[in-house]
Amino acid sequence: xxxxxxxxxxxxxxxxxxxxxxxxxxxxxxxxxxxxxxxxxxxxxxxxxxxxxxxxxxxxxxxxxxxxxxxxxxxxxxxxxxxxxxxxxxxxxxxxxxxxxxxxxxxxxxxxxxxxxxxxxxxxxxxxxxxxxxxxxxxxxxxxxxxxxxxxxxxxxxxxxxxxxxxxxxxxxxxxxxxxxxxxxxxxxxxxxxxxxxxxxxxxxxxxxxxxxxxxxxxxxxxxxxxxxxxxxxxxxxxxxxxxxxxxxxxxxxxxxxxxxxxxxxxxxxxxxxxxxxxxxxxxxxxxxxxxxxxxxxxxxxxxxxxxxxxxxxxxxxxxxxxxxxxxxxxxxxxxxxxxxxxxxxxxxxxxxxxxxxxxxxxxxxxxxxxxxxxxxxxxxxxxxxxxxxxxxxxxxxxxxxxxxxxxxxxxxxxxxxxxxxxxxxxxxxxxxxxxxxxxxxxxxxxxxxxxxxxxxxxxxxxxxxxxxxxxxxxxxxxxxxxxxxxxxxxxxx
Amino acid sequence: xxxxxxxxxxxxxxxxxxxxxxxxxxxxxxxxxxxxxxxxxxxxxxxxxxxxxxxxxxxxxxxxxxxxxxxxxxxxxxxxxxxxxxxxxxxxxxxxxxxxxxxxxxxxxxxxxxxxxxxxxxxxxxxxxxxxxxxxxxxxxxxxxxxxxxxxxxxxxxxxxxxxxxxxxxxxxxxxxxxxxxxxxxxxxxxxxxxxxxxxxxxxxxxxxxxxxxxxxxxxxxxxxxxxxxxxxxxxxxxxxxxxxxxxxxxxxxxxxxxxxxxxxxxxxxxxxxxxxxxxxxxxxxxxxxxxxxxxxxxxxxxxxxxxxxxxxxxxxxxxxxxxxxxxxxxxxxxxxxxxxxxxxxxxxxxxxxxxxxxxxxxxxxxxxxxxxxxxxxxxxxxxxxxxxxxxxxxxxxxxxxxxxxxxxxxxxxxxxxxxxxxxxxxxxxxxxxxxxxxxxxxxxxxxxxxxxxxxxxxxxxxxxxxxxxxxxxxxxxxxxxxxxxxxxxxxxx
Numbered sequence: 005x006x007x008x009x010x011x012x013x014x015x016x017x018x019x020x021x022x023x024x025x026x027x028x029x030x031x032x033x034x035x036x037x038x039x040x041x042x043x044x045x046x047x048x049x050x051x052x053x054x055x056x057x058x059x060x061x062x063x064x065x066x067x068x069x070x071x072x073x074x075x076x077x078x079x080x081x082x083x084x085x086x087x088x089x090x091x092x093x094x095x096x097x098x099x100x101x102x103x104x105x106x107x108x109x110x111x112x113x114x115x116x117x118x119x120x121x122x123x124x125x126x127x128x129x130x131x132x133x134x135x136x137x138x139x140x141x142x143x144x145x146x147x148x149x150x151x152x153x154x155x156x157x158x159x160x161x162x163x164x165x166x167x168x169x170x171x172x173x174x175x176x177x178x179x180x181x182x183x184x185x186x187x188x189x190x191x192x193x194x195x196x197x198x199x200x201x202x203x204x205x206x207x208x209x210x211x212x213x214x215x216x217x218x219x220x221x222x223x224x225x226x227x228x229x230x231x232x233x234x235x236x237x238x239x240x241x242x243x244x245x246x247x248x249x250x251x252x253x254x255x256x257x258x259x260x261x262x263x264x265x266x267x268x269x270x271x272x273x274x275x276x277x278x279x280x281x282x283x284x285x286x287x288x289x290x291x292x293x294x295x296x297x298x299x300x301x302x303x304x305x306x307x308x309x310x311x312x313x314x315x316x317x318x319x320x321x322x323x324x325x326x327x328x329x330x331x332x333x334x335x336x337x338x339x340x341x342x343x344x345x346x347x348x349x350x351x352x353x354x355x356x357x358x359x360x361x362x363x364x365x366x367x368x369x370x371x372x373x374x375x376x377x378x379x380x381x382x383x384x385x386x387x388x389x390x391x392x393x394x395x396x397x398x399x400x401x402x403x404x405x406x407x408x409x410x411x412x413x414x415x416x417x418x419x420x421x422x423x424x425x426x427x428x429x430x431x432x433x434x435x436x437x438x439x440x441x442x443x444x445x446x447x448x449x450x451x452x453x454x455x456x457x458x459x460x461x462x463x464x465x466x467x468x469x470x471x472x473x474x475x476x477x478x479x480x481x482x483x484x485x486x487x488x489x490x491x492x493x494x495x496x497x498x
Numbered sequence: 499x500x501x502x503x504x505x506x507x508x509x510x511x512x513x514x515x516x517x518x519x520x521x522x523x524x525x526x527x528x529x530x531x532x533x534x535x536x537x538x539x540x541x542x543x544x545x546x547x548x549x550x551x552x553x554x555x556x557x558x559x560x561x562x563x564x565x566x567x568x569x570x571x572x573x574x575x576x577x578x579x580x581x582x583x584x585x586x587x588x589x590x591x592x593x594x595x596x597x598x599x600x601x602x603x604x605x606x607x608x609x610x611x612x613x614x615x616x617x618x619x620x621x622x623x624x625x626x627x628x629x630x631x632x633x634x635x636x637x638x639x640x641x642x643x644x645x646x647x648x649x650x651x652x653x654x655x656x657x658x659x660x661x662x663x664x665x666x667x668x669x670x671x672x673x674x675x676x677x678x679x680x681x682x683x684x685x686x687x688x689x690x691x692x693x694x695x696x697x698x699x700x701x702x703x704x705x706x707x708x709x710x711x712x713x714x715x716x717x718x719x720x721x722x723x724x725x726x727x728x729x730x731x732x733x734x735x736x737x738x739x740x741x742x743x744x745x746x747x748x749x750x751x752x753x754x755x756x757x758x759x760x761x762x763x764x765x766x767x768x769x770x771x772x773x774x775x776x777x778x779x780x781x782x783x784x785x786x787x788x789x790x791x792x793x794x795x796x797x798x799x800x801x802x803x804x805x806x807x808x809x810x811x812x813x814x815x816x817x818x819x820x821x822x823x824x825x826x827x828x829x830x831x832x833x834x835x836x837x838x839x840x841x842x843x844x845x846x847x848x849x850x851x852x853x854x855x856x857x858x859x860x861x862x863x864x865x866x867x868x869x870x871x872x873x874x875x876x877x878x879x880x881x882x883x884x885x886x887x888x889x890x891x892x893x894x895x896x897x898x899x900x901x902x903x904x905x906x907x908x909x910x911x912x913x914x915x916x917x918x919x920x921x922x923x924x925x926x927x928x929x930x931x932x933x934x935x936x937x938x939x940x941x942x943x944x945x946x947x948x949x950x951x952x953x954x955x956x957x958x959x960x961x962x963x964x965x966x967x968x969x970x971x972x973x974x975x976x977x978x979x980x981x982x983x984x985x986x987x988x989x990x991x992x
Contacts, residue, residue, distance in 0.1 A: 119747070119857045142753075166695075177700065193948045201660075201853045201887065203924040203933075204941065204967060205712075205949045206671065209703030230753035253613070259636075259724035303797035359695045363613045393695065430697040439697075447698065454687045454956075455699045461955030462948075473698060 017101060019058060022079050026061050026103070029071040034109070036060035045086065045104050049151075050094040052354075052408055053437050057084070057104035064109045066184055066192060066222035073220065074190035076103055082467045085220045087127060087156030092355060093436030095163055095215045099471050105220065107158050113137055114223065122181070122198050123226045127158025131165075134226060143228040146173040149432070150340065161221050164213030166432030168264035168296070168339075171390035173229070175432060177212040182225035185211060188218070188463040198225055210458065215434050216469035218462045232298035235263070236308045237332045239324045240315040241289035245269065248291035249365040251318040252389045255295070256362060258314065260307045265390030266294040266339055269369075272346075272384040272397075276338035279345040284324060285338045293320075293389065294339055296332075342386040343397065350382075350399035354408075356415040357433040358422035360392045371421050372396055379414040381407075393431035394422070420445055435473045441480040443473070511595065513552060516573050520555050520597070523565040528603070530554035539580065539598050543645075544588040546848075546902055547931050551578070551598035558603045560678055560686060560716035567714065568684035570597055570961055578963045579714045581621060581650030586849060587930030589657055589709045593965050599714060601652050607631055608717065616675065616692050617720045621652025625659075628720060637722040640667040643926070644834065655715050658707030660926030662758035662790070662833075665884035667723070669926060671706040676719035679705060682712070682957040692719055704952065709928050710963035712956045726792035729757070730802045731820045731829045734809040735783035739763070742785035743859040745812040746883045749789070750856060752808065754801045759884030760788040760833055763863075766840075766878040766891075770832040773839040778818060779832045787814075787883065788833055790826075836880040837891065844876075844893035848902075850909040851927040852916035854886045865915050866890055873908040875901075887925035888916070914939055929967045935974040937967070 019037075027035045036042060037059060046056045063069045076083040083103045086096040098104050110126035113133065117123070118141050123134055131152040134145035148167035149155055155165070161183070166175045173179075182196035196208035211218055242248040248267055255262065268276075273285045273292060285292055295311055297304045312323050326332040338345075346353040360368050369385060372394075376383040384397040396418055400407040419429045423445045430439060443452060452474060459466075459474070513531075521529045530536060531553060540550045557563045570577040577597045580590040592598050604620035607627065611617070612635050617628055625646040628639035642661035643649055649659070655677070660669045667673075676690035690702035705712055736742040742761055749756065762770075767779045767786060779786055789805055791798045806817050820826040840847040854862050863879060866888075870877040878891040890912055894901040913923045917939045924933060937946060950968065953960075 119751075120855050175695070177703075187948065191944055191948075193944050194942070195945065195948070197922070198920060199853050199855065199886075199922045201669070201885075201922045201925045203707070203922065203929045204937065204946075205708055205952055206700075206703045206706070207948060207952070209671075209700045210952075212700070213697070214699055233753070257613075259727070300797055300800055302800045303794050306794055306796045359693050361614050361693065391695075392693075426692060428691070428693045428695045428697065431695045435697045443698065448688070450685055450687050451689065452698075454681065454685075454689070454701060457955040458699055458701070458704075458952055461951040 022075060022081060022103070023059060025075045026059065026072060029068055029075070030061055030063050034062040036062070045089070045106070046098065048086070048089040048091045048094060048096040050092055050097070050436065050438055052402070053094045053097050055098045055100065057098035057102055060104045060106055062106050062109050066186065069105065069220055069222050070186045070190045070192050072103070072105055073186050073188065076467055077189050077465065080465065080467065082470050084469045085158065085162070085216045087159030087162070088130070088154050090151040090155040091159055091163055091434065091436065092357070093163070093430070093434040093438040095434050095436035095469070095472060096159070097437045107156060110222065117198070118143065120198055121228050123228055125157050125224050125226065127156060127161070127221050127224060129157050131155050131157060131160060134228070138228050139231065142231050144231050145179065145226055145228050147176045147179055150343070157224050157226070158221055161212050161224055162214070162216050163434035164432070166388070166393065168266060168388060170432070171265055171388065172261045172263045177209060179227045180208060180212050180224060181227055183208055183211055183221045184223035186220045186222055188465065188468040196225065213434070215436060215472050217459060217472055219468055234299065234301040234304040234327070235332060236297045236304050237326045237335045238295040238297070238308065238311060238315070239284065239292060239335045240295070240320040241286045241292045241322050242318070242320055243290050244319075245291050245369050246366050247319045248293055249369070249389075251293060251315050251320065252365065253362060254314045254318065255311055256390070258310060260310065262295050262311070262390060263298045264294070264296040264388070267385070267387055267389035268292050268294070268339060268342065269385040271382065272342055272386045273338070275345040275349050275384060276341050279348045280337060280341045282334065282338040284334060286322065289321075294335060339386065346384060346397050346399060351401040351403065352399070354398040354400065354411045354415055356394070356396045356398065356418050357431050358394050358419050358427060358429055359431040360394060360422050360425050360427035362392045364425040364427070365389065365392065368394070368421060368425060372418055375414060375417050375421070379410060379417070381411055381414055388431070391431070392427065416442060437472055440473055440475045443475050516569060516575060516597070517553060519569045520553065520566060523562055523569070524555055524557050528556040530556070539583070539600070540592065542580070542583040542585045542588060542590040544586055544591070544930065544932055546896070547588045547591050549592045549594065551592035551596055554598045554600055556600050556603050560680065563599065563714055563716050564680045564684045564686050566597070566599055567680050567682065571683050571959070574959065574961065576961045576964050579652065579656070579710045581653030581656070582624065582648050584645040584649040585653055585657055585928065585930065586851070587657070587924070587928040587932040589928050589930035589963070589966060590653070591931045601650060604716065611692070612637065614692055615722050617722055619651050619718050619720065621650060621655070621715050621718060623651050625649050625651060625654060628722070632722050633725065636725050638725050639673065639720055639722050641670045641673055644837070651718050651720070652715055655706050655718055656708070656710050657928035658926070660882070660887065662760060662882060664926070665759055665882065666755045666757045671703060673721045674702060674706050674718060675721055677702055677705055677715045678717035680714045680716055682959065682962040690719065707928070709930060709966050711953060711966055713962055728793065728795040728798040728821070729826060730791045730798050731826045732789045732791075732802065732805060732809070733778065733786060733818045733829045734789070734814040735780045735786045735816050736812070736814055737784050738813075739785050739863050740860050741813045742787055743863070743883075745787060745809050745814065746859065747856055748808045748812065749805055750884065752804060754804060756789045756805070756884060757792045758788070758790040758882070761879070761881055761883035762786050762788070762833060762836065763879040765876065766836055766880045767832070769839045769843050769878060770835050773842045774831060774835045776828065776832040778828060780816065783815075788829060833880065840878060840891050840893060845895040845897065846893070848892045848894065848905045848909055850888070850890045850892065850912050851925050852888045852913050852921060852923060853925040854888060854916050854919050854921035856886045858919040858921070859883065859886065862888070862915060862919060866912055869908060869911050869915070873904060873911070875905055875908055882925070885925070886921065910936060931966055934967055934969045937969050
């Protein structure tokens with residue numbers, strides 16, 4: 005059905021007319037060409053992949069983005085949008101011979117509509133600024149990736165980012181109600197709106213999480229929520245992973261939906277105590293749960309008591325409850341510092357992002373332990389237990405040749421395990437450049453083909469963030485191509 | 499960009515080979531051809547549009563649906579899926595020379611997975627059966643259209659149906675996590691899954707609400723929720739619409755999200771008291787609010803007190819609260835009977851479905867009153883006030899020539915008013931055949947064009963439920979075509 009265009013030519017091209025056309029749109033100071041300045045943009049938060057862009061362009065408005073994209077369309081140059089560059093799957097990784105469109109200057113909050121609980125922002129606005137802008141009136145923006153003080157809303161939209169409060173409030177797609185988009189041919193289009201009930205196709209939904217492959221969002225309409233009256237945080241420590249996992253299941257079964265429910269294993273507990281010394285995470289606990297409850301004071305208090313009882317029934321030794329902001333921060337401190345702590349106890353770490361049904365938690369954690377032993381690399385588990393979103397942190401030393409490849413293989417085995425138990429290869433970091441070779445583990449050829457039908461309809465020249473999400477033979481092996489041809493001999497789909 | 503195939507030929511065709519091919523798939527008893535039997539299928543809940551299908555086919559499995567669709571693809575016959583036929587926008591209306599695929603035999607609940615809170619059903623399963631199947635274990639399925647005891651899940655998916663509890667729990671799209679689909683060429687594809695976190699494009703989201711224009715869902719994976727511990731219903735009566743509207747705004751502003759918040763005007767109150775005599779809706783009230791709260795007992799009780807205070811501050815004369823199931827049913831009785839009551843006091847009624855920002859409620863209700871006076875037809879207002887989803891019921895007599903056209907024009911004026919204040923032309927009934935001429939009121943040509951790009955990618959022959967959602971010149975006037983050509987001279991898009 006889909007016949008994609010031939011692969012992009014890799015021959016050297018004359019960039020001067022392109023650079024001139026871009027400078028005419030955004031001004032000379034909006035175009036970066038010097039090699040040493042371009043270095044900053046050669047990777048995002050996934051530092052193991054690097055590719056220097058040929059040109060970086062910094063537009064300020066929707067119209068400038070549209071004009072830039074039209075230049076790319078005219079010269080058949082691939083373009084990649086980049087927000088703050090904090091993504092962990094290489095979604096903003098440049099490709100050879102590309103223009104990188106950086107949204108850093110598109111950092112204005114365009115409208116705050118409190119009665120309708122909407123905020124309209126440019127994509128370069130930092131996640132945390134939204135809450136800051138409305139907290140005085142008693143509102144907040146729910147999705148809270150751990151990078152929320154530096155990551156941009158545009159990047160959140162591209163990767164459909166999550167955070168610790170997704171268990172109760174959902175991920176980015178549940179909080180984006182409308183978008184102004186620049187499509188890959190430079191057309192400006194509005195999808196969704198302030199009102200959630202929109203007839204026709206849900207293009208907002210398909211765009212969120214499409215990782216820049218369908219165009220660029222230049223205005224984002226967000227839903228904000230009323231800040232809860234009360235927040236409690238509970239820290240419960242367990243002597244086995246099974247007991248902690250059972251407590252998670254029992255809490256969900258009780259009908260309570262905590263705002264967040266995080267688990268850390270013994271290795272992570274000791275790593276954070278070594279580095280940040282919270283002095284409240286018991287070093288001999290096999291696992292701890294951090295459970296945040298929010299809502300009305302009476303509701304939080306009642307749920308808090310019930311959760312404490314459930315944890316005790318499952319053998320929790322000690323339960324601490326924090327109700328004021330400072331105590332709560334203390335309990336959260338270790339969890340928030342966990343990734344940084346790994347960076348201090350190991351030269352490098354590789355973070356994976358898989359999802360499993362909650363009911364498989366104990367089994368999967370045991371299997372990860374076996375895989376860790378088999379591959380010979382230590383794995384720390386710090387994760388969103390409530391929604392089964394695992395973040396195994398694999399410790400290694402990138403200076404030792406071969407270690408990166410080995411931990412990537414271990415990470416891949418963990419993803420396959422997630423799929424095997426009915427889970428997913430990404431919870432909140434996206435597929436990007438990093439995990440596209442694993443897409444066929446989760447989706448059949450015809451499932452991927454259906455996504456590519458949509459891709460080809462919106463981006464027929466495949467200029468918008470190419471080589472992301474979908475597997476290609478160049479990186480994922482000629483075998484994939486051969487297999488695809490065997491199954492679908494009538495179509496050249498990669 | 500999109501070049502659609504030429505319009506379908508309307509010449510008489512030889513149905514015999516098609517009927518034979520269909521009978522070979524579903525058996526002779528699965529194919530309906532007798533004129534008097536076909537009459538049942540000539541309209542759905544929107545009875546003012548009628549078109550008899552040429553063939554009705556009743557498959558039992560995904561594979562049978564796929565084979566039927568392949569026959570349609572081979573013979574270039576348009577096909578339309580139909581669930582229980584309760585839709586109010588003519589989404590299941592046949593077109594000339596079509597095969598109607600009725601899902602009545604696809605009525606099995608395939609899987610109940612309580613630990614993961616998922617139920618997998620065939621599309622012909624009735625909405626209410628899902629709750630019945632899991633209520634013993636303390637769960638329920640949240641979307642509750644007023645037709646829930648007769649409407650099918652497949653129809654709910656197609657129209658992205660709502661209900662009185664959407665305010666807190668969202669519409670169908672928020673409760674469908676995965677689909678097995680038959681695409682318009684007969685390909686079977688899986689989108690989404692049991693796990694909500696799915697990488698790649700959100701095809702589940704784009705399919706829900708696509709009104710059968712992208713294919714047919716043959717298995718639907720639903721999210722079920724834990725039944726709340728307590729439910730309270732409050733009935734508050736007001737002496738002005740402004741006061742009731744202000745109470746709605748103040749409740750939302752307080753941060754409480756009721757499960758449902760319905761408003762009825764004086765005309766509706768008297769109509770239901772005349773017909774069902776609840777004896778608890780005050781006949782002299784200008785408006786009443788029915789507010790349902792659910793959650794923990796302590797939470798519901800606290801919120802109930804706060805809402806009562808807000809209503810009194812806004813001049814509510816009398817507030818009744820129902821806490822046990824029988825009392826709650828009494829308070830709901832009038833609201834649930836409202837549409838039927840209109841049917842008893844008027845030969846016919848036409849129900850409209852528009853959405854407005856809550857902040858515009860008072861203004862829009864006043865304007866509807868003016869429009870009602872101007873057109874000379876009585877309008878009753880019974881609606882989901884919490885999410886601004888209006889259901890004006892226009893009373894008329896279809897036996898009087900010209901009245902249907904006149905009330906359709908009045909309905910159209912109400913929709914335009916909704917769009918003018920920043921709202922939507924459909925909250926939960928869909929666009930179907932009924933409202934597609936109003937799509938350009940809400941969407942620009944380029945917005946619609948972007949939806950059509952997706953349509954054309956998935957259904958290039960435009961056989962899947964044609965003449966729905968998108969305006970066509972045949973029904974919406976040649977002017978639309980001329981305008982489109984003027985804007986996009988390179989494409990024949992209608």
